[in-house]
Amino acid sequence: MRKISVCFILSIFLMLITSCTGSGFKKxxxxxxxxxxxxxxxxxxxxxxxxxxxxxxxxxxxxxxxxxxxxxxxxxxxxxxxxxxxxxxxxxxxxxxxxIDKKTSFFNKIDEEFSLGQKIYSIGNAKGYGLSLGEGIITSEYKNVIYNKEEILSIQTNIEIYDGCSGGPVFNKKGNLLGLMAFRLRDDGKYILGMSFMIPARTINEFVNERK
Incomplete structure (x- = not known):
């Protein structure tokens, strides 16, 4: 009986992992x-x-x-x-x-809840080579950052991004949209690695609701 229970728990664990990795990300x-x-x-x-x-x-x-x-x-x-x-x-x-004129799947929940150190995922079209998956954590909460001479309310992450990743979704393990990947910063003309910024869900909701 104990062996069956262990196997059952292991099967559930593997199913949970699969839902968050591999083919689970295709959606x-x-x-x-x-x-x-x-x-x-x-x-x-x-x-x-x-x-x-x-x-x-x-x-x-x-x-x-x-x-x-x-x-x-x-x-x-x-x-x-x-x-x-x-x-x-x-x-x-x-x-x-x-x-665009097309019926399609979409992120149906924009989630304003997040926490420092939370694991997150992002998808981006880096350098035009097609969509790829990145993962990281939230490294700093709301902060105003100067980008293109504008002050932007953003959330800092450690996901590596490149030209072409702007506008990509940042989401949690439940698939809820937490924000939109936006930019990275330079120091002496060089991009700072491991430091990227996303526009938070709170801002996205405010913008989208302007149309209603």
């Missing part, structure tokens, strides 16, 4: 998109986070503001492009809403 990739923007002769890459089933996507203002030809694709169909329209660009936050 979050389906709620995230790759963004590419043609600007002059250059391609700009970024990430978008889907927040409604009718194709509404939230990303950073510095990614799409005053941009045309915003193209969207999914990680599992890189050759299929969707043209996105800008719906709203915030005057107060580094946030923007864009939309």
């Amino acid at each position: 979050y990739f389906e709620k995230t998109v790759e963004i590419s923007i043609q600007e002059d002769k250059n391609l700009i890459y970024a990430t978008g986070t889907i927040i409604s089933n009718d194709g509404l996507i939230i990303t950073n203002k510095h990614v799409v503001e005053n941009k045309n030809n915003i193209l969207i694709n999914y990680y599992d169909s890189p050759d299929i492009k969707y043209e996105a329209n800008i719906i709203n660009v915030s005057s107060n936050y580094d946030l923007a809403l864009i939309k």
